[in-house]
Amino acid sequence: MAATDINRTTTITLPGEVSSEILQKTQESSAVMALARSIKLPGLGTTIPIITGDPEAAWVGETEKKPVKRGTLATKVMQPYTLAVIVPFSNQFRRDVPALYDELVKRLPLALAQKFDATVFGGVTAPGSNFDTLKACTAQEIGTDAYAGLVAADADIADHNGILNGWVLSPKGKALLLNAVDGNKRPLFINSVAEGAVPMILGSKTVQSKGAYVSGAPDVVGFAGDWTQAVYGTVEGVQIAIADQATLDDGGTSINLFQQNMFAVRAEIEVGFRCDTTVFNKLTKTEA
16 A cells, blocks of 8 residues: 555545445445445435336247236435544554554444444434335244244245345344254254354355344344345445544544544445335344
């Protein structure tokens, strides 16, 4: 990476490769971004089609007219909303640009990804009416009979013309499934204790996300869905800027960067999310 002057007193922008890697790491850290489709989102938003019914083929004889069958579509407006975070650093990073780069790539993607996931899964209020969440999707209880609840989710999604192709588990959801055993006390969802994870459920892959846990009555511990019917879009990737002459408001506590020999990095991304909520289920656990 080219050398970057971070000793200036005005806001500066880091090289494009930094922003690109942070966007890539954000996508890798977000369960939603890992499973949903991605599009390039115009700054003014866009209208996207949602498939609500598939065309149907038919057998025809020689010289017979070929059938004309139209799929059914609905449309939704995807609007970009700004997700941002500011992270303060001590001045020790000024002397070592690679160390700053490493910290940015480590901290910022996780902060953006966790908030994005938590919003999609309903743990955080949506930024606007054109941002879909899974807060009100159909619930399946897996606390008492995990296997039956997972099969019920698969069946419900199929009933709404979807194909379940991905699961998202919170750490609590993962622990619940690791505890699930058959009549002979053998684990249901892992082949051996050495695995320590739940790589697949009913033939579909799983992804972990802290954002998939939503405290409530009952608690939400995971999600299942047809992720071909979910799409997110970003406008220009992650925008990064550095400043050392600002005063930050950290939850009511002021941080004077100049006075305290610190600087701050701001990361923001314009992102939108839309889906067909009927082909998603949330997995719940009722506390005894």
